[in-house]
Amino acid sequence: MRPNSYHRLVSYTKNLAAEAKQGRHHEALDLFAQMFASPDLALDPFVFSLALKSAAVLRLPLTVRAVHAHAVKSGLLHDPYVASSLVDSYGKCASLVHARKLFDDCTQRNAVVWNALISLYCRSGDVPSALRLFELMDVPPTASSYNSVIAAIAEFGGGSGSSRAIELCRKMQVAGIKPNLITTLALFPACVGTGALNSIKEIHGFALRNHIQPNSQFDSGLVEAYGRGGCLPYARCVFDEMEERDVVSWSSMVSVYAFHGHANRAMSVFKEMELDNIRPDGIMFLSVLKACSHAGLADDALKYFDIMTKVYGLDAGSDHYSCLVDVLSRAGWLKEAYEVIRGMPMKATPKAWGALLGACRSYGEVRLAEIAAEVLFEIEPENAGNFVLLASIYAGAGKFKEAERVRMVMEGRGVSLNPGGSWVVPRRS
Template structure:
């Protein structure tokens, strides 16, 4: 029943039933623990995962069980890579799932050197990697811009390890090349693939075009995505942003009209933060929160300090053709900034702020949060749709490459 609740997206009922099970004195087994921990991973519910970990410790559990692997996976997915490392080191013989969780966890948390070090250790221990392991390895290279090393790993998948390349491997390499500005190579790789390119590959290429301003390839990638998933608003928005950056407002208007004609609705950016076991969710420009006035006052005050420190709003991330002052105001109320502001005013000084976002963090927010972390003297973690960003003392763990 617990598993069915989680599979059906009914997280609260699943956790409540698990709690009831404990109250009634029914002892969970490794299947139960693994199911709840995996649900905690999917929902980034670290507090619940920690409670499960505590219960597992109290009753005693087999360090060789797959529930332990689920525990490593949960911590790494929630951005607590240090706790994942502690559990991992307590395992007498880590399985491939645990090794892969550590590699992927370090990659997502902006620590590619550690991710690749764990991969080397895996090989030395005689553990045979699978295609999921290599997705973590290639992601680490992509997040760090290690193009040549990433290509070396990619070719070793079949040449050295006897595995077949999957679409996920190609997607990682296309992402790696695109982020690094080697867009023509990325396009050629897509053309040479033995399988039909999926939306992830074209989306990676389009994202690279957004970073490096390649309009020709952007239109090609967008057209392919329109064919695959015409209802996905992200493609239209990304292409419109590229057009807007180039000052091509007529093309922006055409895209907007196409979206209206096709009934495509943009997925609003939303961010959430958990404070005192209560989840607070924010949308862009949100003024529905009970402490909205305080949140806006905080943002206004810190904005002045940020500009004194050298912050310049990146208004090219605002799509609308409006005055610069209005663009700056629009940027000020992006959902992650609202969530971070609430986290700072609602928690004691010095407490870690952890925010989650459904979309990729925009360049302006990324820059702004670096300034906020320094001025407010807070360590801030933001998990967007792509990875974890750990901001501290004015810098980010991603090294501004994401």
């Protein structure tokens, strides 16, 4: 390559990397097209990887195929880094089937290529396939290999997932691979899932010894882990010792107080955060609303909902609305809860309708129960609990014929109770 062409390639590559890093992916792909159209520029694997990542972010399968074709023409298809980017991009834009075929056709697979496909299986929740692939690796696994599988097992592994994730971390250390920040973050939910306070302390000690802490992301996860693991004083101690607190850190502390039912403390932390000039986000407000819900503070929930939308201009999501419906329902403000559902800018979730239906039973509200149940029968046709709940509400109001009718509708639709469930409808003698 001529010196002038080399300098042009370096300049183009820097610009391409900058566009991709700053999220201007359309511009990045336009630059790649210009580079490929220049016959004097010999593009390297790094350039193709950048283009594929931008195409994946934009979910452009046709562009991925075009870059794939360019890689074939350039003789770079078997470069491990191009191959891993292709596997990842096909998995995100097309399907895991396409990604797996490309992986199987790749003759030179290093750990990066293996990790790309393992990560795709993990993100899709297909833990068995991820584990099978992990066990089939014909190259030494890396920390990334372990981290992906540990996180997937902890999240999607079911009842035994937490203990299996912790065990895999121990195998990782036996293999001579040191856990890193990503490993510790993946393990926090696993430790909480098993109620393993000692494991949380072990991770904390490991982080201190290996200089992972202080780290705001780790510390926020540690606050949440200690709090949900039943050790609120430790959570508060970690929070108080944090050198820098971002909105995630504050949200973690509020979430912990909400989890333990300390609504006043949660709202106090929120006020401290405002005084510290940290702008709250949607997650923070969700934590505050949950705190209000657990304590039955309907007035406060409405106040913070208004602060979120009117003072900070944040869009309320379905989770915010569901939480508001829940707190209003718990407080017996059923009509207000129903009006919130009716005014939602998006379709109400089963969680919102379920909160209203459950409260109707507590407060003997039949008319709203019928409305909520009718919607739930449509969006959760297999959920026997909704039928049982409505029948119970009818029975509680002395409407035994209506209760029996609900039972017959349920049987007619072929909806069955879960094992261990029962149907009890009082009958008049």
